[in-house]
Amino acid sequence: MCTMKRHTAMPSILRTIALLALVAFFALGCAPRQSIKSADLLATPNLVVEAETAWKARNYPAAELYYAALLERPDLDKAMLPTVYDRLADSAFRNGHYHQARVALESWANMDAKAVELSSWELTYLDTMAALNRGERLQNHLKWLLSARALPWATRSDAGLWYGEYSRSRGEFERSLETLAAFYAQAPTNADRVVMETAYRATLKALDDKRVMELSQAIPAENQWLFPYVLVGFEQGVRKATDKESWSTVWRAMRNLAARGQIVDRAPMDRVLATLEARYGLPRVGLALALPLTGPYGKVGVKILRGAGLAQWRLAQEAVDVDLRVINTEVPGWEKRLAELPAQYSVVGGPLRVQAFKQLYEGIAPGQRVLDNRAVFTFLSSLGDMEEGREAWRFFSSHNDEVRSLTSLAVNDLGIRDLAVFYPEEGFGRSMAETFYREAAPLGGRIRGMQSYPPRDLKQWSKRVGALLKVPANFSENKDVPLPMPDFGAVFLPDGWNQAQTLLPNFFFYEGDQLLFLGPSLWSRALDNAQIADEHYYRLAVCPGPWWEGSEGGRALQGALTEEGLGNADFWVALGYDFLRFAGRLGALPAGWDADDVNARIASASRIDFSMAPISWDSQGVASQEQYLFSPVRNGKRLINAASLADSIAKAKARRDKRLGAYEKRQEEGKTR
Incomplete structure (x- = not known):
């Protein structure tokens, strides 16, 4: 914490500042309705009564003057000093006399080092430093708070919430969330974490839609399940739930957050979600997979389908209903059967082969192609002549x-x-x-x-x-x-x-x-x-x-397969598993959707825990996938x-x-x- 200098003549200085401030207050025509008696004509016990009366009546100009005067009284009961300093600092701050507030707080801390353990001292100090635009001092104080483990947790928690809002108000959204996460990680007990969760929920609820959206855009995918990120993401879903066209996508995102959020008290999210479900209904996702299930690539298609089936089962356990249709691209006329599926099957995974993909658009008039009516995410490294992010998309490495x-x-x-x-x-x-x-x-x-x-x-x-x-x-x-x-x-x-x-x-x-x-x-x-x-x-x-069985995602997938008795994981199984979970979050597309609608949804849908190397999409819908790097060894390969x-x-x-x-x-x- 910043060191405080001892002020030997502090009481008279404080009163002088208070008197000057009061004179200015009258000169500007801002005099309070309540009368202000001369402090010099009042005995100390009466002055205490007048100060407290002004304080309770929120007559802060008078309170500031009286409490400053009390500090000059030699017969003031020393036990009252903490109250006097506390109310003087608060009154001065409310009156816009920030230097007066700072001096009072520092004098209090010099008199009693334990003052800084109080939430009232900390919060007034932080408000004062912010009003004085002392950004560097605030950052140094933040570092001290994060390391001051002996400070009462309630005080540190209040300060952490203050810093979160301070950074947010300055447009520093990532820092706001990171600071809150740092304090939350230090909470001693689950009960303390619940208090912080409850307070931050209230903070988010009080923000307007624009402010919540700004915070939600600062959530890194790897932190989406953690505090405070999970609460921000969920609140963003609440704000978007009123849009009927996007409800299915919003619902899936909120359901995932409520089910997987790594916080102590998830019950409030469950209650909110239940209310929204009762109002808007439980969405059902229609999804089609176009895969070779027979012929030379049949084994690959079956592996993809095995991964997709596992994901479908896992999502069903989270109350996410995915209606999956599978089209065998090795059977003549498959593209016609795909085109004839009901409109609710608006998202397609596959095909796996270039020639099959060409069958979706070659020789077919614009407006009648599958690509014109469904969002097709191919399992190909390139879309050829098709414009990626506009006519079709990739769920595959390039x-x-x-x-x-x-x-x-x-x-x-x-x-x-x-x-x-x-x-x-x-x-x-x-x-x-x-x-x-x-x-x-x-x-x-x-x-x-x-x-x-x-x-x-x-x-x-x-x-x-x-x-x-x-x-x-x-x-x-x-x-x-x-x-x-x-x-x-x-x-x-x-x-x-x-x-x-x-x-x-x-x-x-x-x-x-x-x-x-x-x-x-x-x-x-x-x-x-x-x-x-x-x-x-x-x-x-x-x-x-794009696949490494030893990665965290690879091990998790193998664990899920083993639990269900579904054999070994590999890249193709991972592809099906990841795609179905991605598509489940993407949701059923609204009537009259266009490429911009899909690209807007992808940002949220891609926030899954990939079992293969993560895929990301830019704002234009162009995909890129991270890669693992291997060296050949006697029994296969190893990570370099x-x-x-x-x-x-x-x-x-x-x-x-x-x-x-x-x-x-x-x-x-x-x-x-």
Whole structure:
């Protein structure tokens, strides 16, 4: 806490200030209706009576004068000093005499250090410092309060609520919520937490819709279940519940908050929700999944459906009714059956294959396409010619997501700015090479080498690797001569895992074992079922993926599957599980909806605890998904550690330098013979 200076002549100073303030009060024509007697003509007991009478009558100008005068009386009972200082400070503050209030408070604290333990002292002090615009002192005092564990909790709790409102009133919404969360985390008992929850509910209820919305926009997804964020989110739902078109979405969000909020007293939320349900009814969500359930991709579709079924069951336990229809995209005419579903099935998950997605719009007149009447969230990395966020949406990683994670690792985490691309001469390879170039440039990455190879002519692969590494034409004749170091430290290989197992040994043949090898998510998926005979080639290989069974979300999903006897989790199961919960929060779209309606709902719907890597959408409805980064190992893959990877690269470079040094030493010895 800020230190207080002792004021030896404080009583006379306080009275002088009070008298001057009173003179100004009369001069401005603001004299109170109650008469003010001369303090000098009153004996101390009578002055005490007059001060208390003025105080109770809310005649604060007179109260301020009388209490300041009492401090000059040597015969004043010392036991009354706390009351005198308290009421003097409060009266002065109410009269707008903030310096007078500050002096009174500091004098009180100097007289009795325990004064600061009182809520009345703290709150008046905080109000006074705010009125004096002492922002730095307030921030220092906040730090002291958060560390002053010996201070009574009731006082600290009141101060925490004050700071929350102070920051909010200044437009510092994130700080407001963070400060409240910090105090709440220190509450000694559940009863103390309930008191704070009740007080903050009342604060939120008193705010207008605009203020509640401003606070709700400052809620990070990871904190949505915690105090005070959960109360803000719920109150925002209360304000939006009157909109019939959005009621189903609002209801699901409020139901989740009421069911999962990590606060002590959730009963008030349940009561409010029950009242709203009685008024507006219980919504039912219609959702369609367009998946291959037979044919070559049938197993994948069944896995997605297994995850979706688990999510449907879990939501039903939370009173969220999802009416799910499944359309098999391998059966002819599936797109017609999808189009003929009742309008309540306004959200569609899938399809999974590009050709199936094209069937939803190719050769169909505008206005009659499924895309025109339903919000389609595809399980594809790209929408092709369709405009993402306007005509359809993605619930899947893009190639940009994959490449962005790799370039960020190389440039930002490992400091490798000189890069190369070795890509197959076909559509996927060329597209990924271009994407790598686009993602690396903003980070400061430089493409030092760009080499293609014929995907089916394996005999050419070694020669093309040699060309990328600038291997001399006479290399085969002088194998003892060290090759020049490549002018790049990492190479991107946008091809499948089977091809990578042939490509990487070629780099080692040309002494490229110190390079960082970056692969696409195709590697990650293949490694889920791969066995590697020789890990030597893959120690510096990295590939991205949106699923990691060891993540918190992955473990939670596996726990839910195990509990229901539904087998093992993987990416496709996670995809179905996450999508259905996301769509459940998105809700049934209103009649006449447009893309802006969907994009507005996505922000709230995406606040789920993802089991796979989280997906986020920008305001235009364009999705991006975080990626985990893996290295291949004998039994599949493991999550990388950037520091360990940097150390391995350094050791590989050191080995190459050692070989070069040994060669140069032999050359020197040969010259001296």
